[in-house]
Amino acid sequence: MSRPMGDSHRRFLQSMMSNGIISSSQAKVLHKHCCETHGAHYAHDRLDEFIDVINTQLQPMFMNIRKGMSEEDGLQYYALVNMAETDVTRMASDYADNELELFRKTMDLIVDSESGSASSTDILNCADSLQTKKLKKKETEHVLNKFVQDKWLNEKHGEYTLSVRCIIEMEQYMRIIYQDLIKVCHVCQNIALQCQICENPRCGIKMHLPCVARYFKGRSDPHCPSCNDFWPHEIPEILRSQSQGSQSLSSSAKENTAPTPSTSATRRSRRS
């Protein structure tokens, strides 16, 4: 039933390779452009099928174009990921060993934190106790800038968070090394770092801010979907473009299913 791979698919793939990560709206534009350039049949609502054709061919190479949601803006993004890697080796060719170690430590801090972020002060402290080779303050700042430029981290007011690219590319790796320690969103089942947490100590489920916005949209009296306690946090507004992408939320949840079944994930978060 699936189409054979044509030049339109190849052009799309080449574009993904040079961009690394693109937003859903950029992907739609690219889809149209690729089909029109090579005279291929274009159906505006068949982007995911189009990408499936590419993914079938990429599978033997352990590569995949994967969809994921940004914790910041709730928008969908597509990233070209390498599934053979079970570590941060994706970055290995661009960074020195101690820089990679710093990245892993930064990721540890972020995953451990409630806010899903790490302060530059905390990261600087880590830099001072690296096992490979210590990094000085200026070197650390330089590396952190590189991480931001290469789109692995985001920075805001001195706080660092994992970028959408990082989460999409390293989700597999993070689930393996952090296991139960990593927070998972109750709504979409994906890794949740920047999230709201239910205040009930016997519940404690987590939800991405964009997922909160969607779930509680229009409700003046929000209650936890799991334990029904009052949801005390401020409900964020849905970004205009986010609501356009809301239709693909269900398909993204399907595509990003974790190796672990969803029921055990919610059971685990209840325990914490």
Next chain:
Amino acid sequence: MSQRKKTSASQSKPQRTNENEDEMTFSQMTSSQVQRARENFASVQIDRKVAEVVQFILVKDQKKIPVRRADIVKHVMKEYKVIYLEVMNRVRRTFEQVFGLKLEEIDTKNHIYILINKLEAGGTVSMCPGNPGKTGLLFVILSIIFMKGGVAKENLVWNTLKKLRVDPREKHDEFCDVKKLVTDEFVRQKYLEYVRIPHTEPVEFEFRWGLRADIELSKLKLLEFVAELHDQDPQSWTQQFREASASESRT
């Protein structure tokens, strides 16, 4: 970064004799020897090797670093090097069928490869993807060289760039060290050649097109671009037009 330094250090003399051995391995093995060797490896392992070589080449090529056969054998193939030819055939086919790229040998003596875009129609391949400034700068330099008949003295290039407010003597906002970018990065990527002019005192250098530029760029398209800038017909530069048409028919 430390890893890159390691590989360049290993490209010293001893490597050359190993390459001679490789030549013999590749040319003197009979088909039955290859057959027997292939039977020693499970097909799933061979599939994995093909995938690893593809990844290896993609990573290198993304940085526009030409890939050496010796590196592929040493870092990826390892004990599979007896079936190197078969793996490479599959790698080539994968690049064409899945990525629309062609694995081109730009140096047949030292066996160095680059990936070029084989998709027909639609624009020029971006020379520095994600960096339109660099692409533009490179394009300008290549135009200068081409319009000068294929060789341009470095002073001519620097003076032209200065007119465009890109001064190799000063730190540039976007390119930082312009001289380094042009004489080191672009040369390493095989877009340019920066060659010493013999018998010059003090030493002078000249620029030529690099092997990658020869393959990736259409001289005819470049001439058309220059012509448009001057609002003239490309054929008014008869010499360059002849050279451009000839190189077009060669590719």
